[in-house]
Amino acid sequence: MNCNEVELLFAEAIGDELDASHRASLHAHLAVCESCRGEFEGLSKTVTGMKTIDPPSRLSVERIGDRLVIGRSLHRSGRRMQPVLWAACRYAASVLIAFLAGYTLHARLPQVNAPQPLDSAPARSPGHHGVSFESALVSAHMHNPAGSGLATGLKILADSRR
């Protein structure tokens, strides 16, 4: 077997499809031909190197499938939605802080000589001189349900303190 003939067997030999008789002939040639041996070993090493790159074995088809479905709604759109979600969280936090601040302020301020701010404000409880925070919110809601909210309530409360 000469070098050209041997080279025709490289693909099958490296691809592990070479029959025993041809394999013997190939290795007999490689034992005496340094050039072919170098070429063969180089190509074999290349396959070995490529095979060291394995995907994670822990993944199953089902998990990939789940991710395939869920991934499109969460993974990708999640990247776009992230700023919106952060904005929503910031808004919710600011409303909560405003609520707590307003409630604390209301509890600490002296409840004397508070003017009646709204015609529609509910009746005050006996001994209570200001408009309660809760009643202000209810009043705002009754007055304008679409535009009611904590901010409106706080505004009414602030007005009631003037």
Next chain:
Amino acid sequence: MKEASPVEQFARHPGIEFQPYAEKVYGWAYRVLGRHDDSLDVVQDVCIKWVQQCAKQAPDHPGGWLRRVALNRSLEMVRSRRPGALNSEQIGEVATADRHGEALDRAALRDDIAAAMETLTDAQRGVLVAKVYDEMTFAAIAEEMGLATSTVKTHYLRGLRAVRDRLKKRWTDWESL
């Protein structure tokens, strides 16, 4: 007329299943990209193209079609992220590697393989991946790709030589992997 969305197309052709190929597509992408999330992106993109293709005409050889599309999409992603540093996933690999630097070697090896694959034709790349990673026989690859077996072997050796030339300098590193 507005083209139907992939979801609409999928709804019209519910019999065509991508799921059995999902893991294969992931494997092809991961071997080129080496990143879990990027590989899943490739799976998704390939799935959409698969549905669109099936809406027109189902490929005669789904495996070959998917391999070609997945490899091309993966290489597009490789090109789009160059030059790039290791991402958090790869840094995690480094941190958990038994030997420090192993993951770096592996990432470099993967990048070199991807770079070599870019220089190949679709057919050479497809044959190489089908043989090395999918462990298909030359006859099966030939049938799938509609080529002569001798042509498949030629593609295989050319592809292998291209990768070898790229990787030669790393042979000592491989032996320690």
